[in-house]
Amino acid sequence: MDTPFPPYEPNGPNDTARGPRLREIPLRMIIPNMITVLAICAGLTGIRLAFENRYELAVGMVLLAAFLDGIDGRVARLLKATSKFGGQMDSLADIVNFGVAPALVLYVFVLDQARSIGWIAALIYAIAAGLRLARFNVMAEREAKASWQSEYFVGVPAPAGAMLVLLPVYLGFLGIPPSNFFALLSSGYTVVIGFLLVSRLPVWSGKSEGSRIRRDLVLPAILFVVFYVATLMSFTWETMVLTVLAYLATLPFGARAWQKKYGQWTAPPTDSDDDELADTRE
Template sequence: MDDLFPPFAPDANDRPRRFRPVPFRMIAPNMITLLALCLGLTAIRLAFEGRYEPAVIAIIVAAGLDGIDGRVARLLKGTSRFGAELDSLADFVNFGCAPALILYSFTLHNLKSVGWIVALVFAIAMCLRLARFNAMLDDPNRPEWKKDYFVGMPAPAGALTGMLPLYLHFLGLPFDHWGTPVILAYVLVIALLVVSTVPTFSGKTWGKRVPRDLVVPIFLVVVVGFGLVISFPFEAITVVSLSYLAAIPFGAVQYRKRLKQEAANDATDETAERPAAPGV
């Protein structure tokens, strides 16, 4: 029996594992992301209650927080894989599901199954765009200058421009029986831009260094812009949405120019490195 149950001494090193406390700088960006997620979910509730104006404002504020959380993480050196995954999931809800359900509740439901299919296409396009974005982050061969551009329309921009019909409705533009098919076609175009490979300006590398002579003008522009957004919110967001859509072709042209320049530089370097042929 002793062979079956041999005595053993407890391991002196077997102590309860103590988890290290997490620095607040790692938590702060994720808290901002969760606040944005709460706004996106609240926007869905407001839309089903027929309160479209606060629902749209919630999505706009969520987009603002989405632009802040990554910069806060980099500033505090609190980036993590967990934060990146949480940000992607929150973006899918805030800029894919919420706008699609808001637009369906607003007018697409009048087209029944066709309207619901377009809402599904919009939400799934956001999901595919975010998955592609995460996959491209792991590409070690991507040139540094390409960080100035997104591949396709980014999720926050797609959500904000996709809700342009709502802004126009708030400004008094009537949507009669012809309005719903036009809105359906517009939402479908935005969804295609989101999953397309059309390059758009990212702006992620802007603002790292500001010339001294531009500091005061930037302050004034920010104050004026804030005043316009507070006083005329839907007018301002309408102008911003239309301006962004108009700037897409210019971004694509600029991207192609830089791509051709890179190809020319690579060809020049390859020619310079090629050994000269021996003389006859």
């Protein structure tokens, strides 16, 4: 029976690599896309909650969107359900969840105190997130990639940028009033995070295939994760502030490690540099 909806073609209408087109699509092909749609819903709901002055729930929704974005690609690879359609959906979700939503939540909470300056800062961050994601998509299409490409991001990844840019909101939850001076400082901080998104700063991705952990450190690592989750649940905003500060503190060390390993950080930007410092899925 025909329906008014177009057929779902995960890899486009001209994809013949998998043989004749089937009349039915396996459910596993749809699950990652459903997770991506839920992430978009979480990001948009965060915007609504911010305009309703329910800021803690708004930030929670943005962070939930970041979590869902982090697992949709892994679920797709686990289920062997990766597709061009899913990749495009993921890109659209990223610009909403990590560009538009954090910028609007931050603006409604504190940047509006700085008037036009705050709005300009929010615009710069949102546009920077879009540029960063566009560059990521272009670099992901390159065929010639080094085997160590997954060790570093080019610039701060968009999900981490969303977590970082919300630092003024975390501080506000801890009692800092959204005064004009604080709004101006937050505007400057927002612009800095936007710059980190589009910069060529090598950021360790933590996805190196050669990463190993010593056997005697496995249990302490598990205990540390448990401790972090427990503090996140009990002292949410204090833990988020410390997480942001710790992440920012690691950026120079990541750049130094890249410089020491490849000896090219001070070299002028070239096309070959872009090939070597390749992106991985965020």
